[in-house]
Structure formats: C-alpha cells, structure tokens
Amino acid sequence: xxxxxxxxxxxxxxxxxxxxxxxxxxxxxxxxxxxxxxxxxxxxxxxxxxxxxxxxxxxxxxxxxxxxxxxxxxxxxxxxxxxxxxxxxxxxxxxxxxxxxxxxxxxxxxxxxxxxxxxxxxx
Amino acid sequence: xxxxxxxxxxxxxxxxxxxxxxxxxxxxxxxxxxxxxxxxxxxxxxxxxxxxxxxxxxxxxxxxxxxxxxxxxxxxxxxxxxx
Numbered sequence: 108x109x110x111x112x113x114x115x116x117x118x119x120x121x122x123x124x125x126x127x128x129x130x131x132x133x134x135x136x137x138x139x140x141x142x143x144x145x146x147x148x149x150x151x152x153x154x155x156x157x158x159x160x161x162x163x164x165x166x167x168x169x170x171x172x173x174x175x176x177x178x179x180x181x182x183x184x185x186x187x188x189x190x191x192x193x194x195x196x197x198x199x200x201x202x203x204x205x206x207x208x209x210x211x212x213x214x215x216x217x218x219x220x221x222x223x224x225x226x227x228x229x230x
Numbered sequence: 231x232x233x234x235x236x237x238x239x240x241x242x243x244x245x246x247x248x249x250x251x252x253x254x255x256x257x258x259x260x261x262x263x264x265x266x267x268x269x270x271x272x273x274x275x276x277x278x279x280x281x282x283x284x285x286x287x288x289x290x291x292x293x294x295x296x297x298x299x300x301x302x303x304x305x306x307x308x309x310x311x312x313x
Contacts (some may be wrong), residue, residue: 157303
C-alpha cells in the first residue's frame with residue numbers, strides 16, 4: 108500500500124480538563140490507527156499562548172501527531188477533526204524527503220537546546 | 231575631470247547571500263516561530279528578498295512556513311511592536 112509521511116498539528120480549547128484532553132487526543136490517535144495509519148509520534152506541547160485569539164480564547168492546547176498513511180485517509184481524518192468542537196484549529200502537512208530527515212532528528216531530541224530556549228522565551 | 235561617479239560606499243559593499251544555501255539548511259520548520267521571526271518585520275509582514283537575501287527557492291519556503299505558522303496562531307497575522 109502506498110503511504111506518505113504526514114504531520115498534523117491541532118489546537119484544542121483550553122477549557123478542557125486534563126482527562127478530557129487526554130481522551131480527545133487518544134480518540135484521534137485511535138481513529139488514525141483504525142483508518143490504517145502507522146502513528147509514529149504523538150507530542151503534547153501543552154497549553155500555549157496563541158499569537159491571536161481564536162474563538163475568543165487566547166491560549167490553546169497544542170498537539171502534534173506524526174504518522175504514515177495512505178493519502179485517501181487524510182480526508183476522513185480531517186472531516187472528524189472538523190466535526191470535533193474541542194478542536195479549534197488543525198493543519199496537516201505532507202512531509203517531503205528533507206522534512207522527514209528533519210522530523211527524525213527532532214524526534215531524537217537533537218534540537219532540545221532550541222526547544223528549551225523556546226520555552227524560556229514564551230514564559 | 232572624469233564623468234564617472236565615484237562609488238559612494240567605498241569598501242563597504244557586502245555581498246548578500248542566502249543563509250539556507252550557506253548553512254545547508256534544507257527544511258524550514260513552521261513549528262519554530264522564534265526562527266521565523268528573523269524573516270518578518272515588526273508588524274509581522276514577511277520581509278522581501280532584497281532585505282533577507284534569500285534565494286528564490288528558500289524565500290518561497292520561508293513564506294510557506296510563515297503562513298502555516300500564522301494559521302496555527304504561532305505567528306500573528308497583524309501586530310505592532312513584535313520586536
């Protein structure tokens with residue numbers, strides 16, 4: 108089966124409790140698995156301040172999912188994300204050969220220094 | 231007397247270069263807003279190539295990355311005093 112690498116970032120509303128957030132993330136990860144995707148990595152960035160208000164909220168809970176999947180699956184996945192009221196925004200990106208290398212290095216934590224610096228800057 | 235104007239900036243002509251080509255960066259991450267801040271002005275507008283010195287190829291990629299970051303509210307669409 109033909110597969111491509113994808114990466115989806117979505118923003119959940121900040122009004123949810125920790126359990127609700129976990130449930131919602133699990134729901135989408137499981138959905139991907141049911142649809143036949145290989146989930147490579149799930150990353151919770153936590154509650155972040157957004158650059159502008161979305162739905163009158165200034166913070167959002169960012170989640171990133173990396174997966175390998177058949178291109179026809181994306182449509183179904185995005186429909187589910189649109190239906191989900193807890194998800195305020197999402198963006199799915201196809202990874203090309205350079206970004207696959209980058210994503211792998213990122214996963215191994217080679218950019219950890221950068222990430223820490225980023226967190227300090229946002230504080 | 232010569233009719234040719236003398237160059238104004240003597241010895242100060244710095245050649246522009248594309249930082250991505252120079253450092254061998256092949257992918258520009260839209261998830262890293264701090265890096266993308268180098269390519270926007272105070273109002274959050276994307277800097278033109280004549281200021282950033284990027285090659286056409288990487289200017290396109292920078293622009294795409296910034297637009298993706300804006301969609302995810304990692305960068306503002308419009309603002310004042312970003313820097």
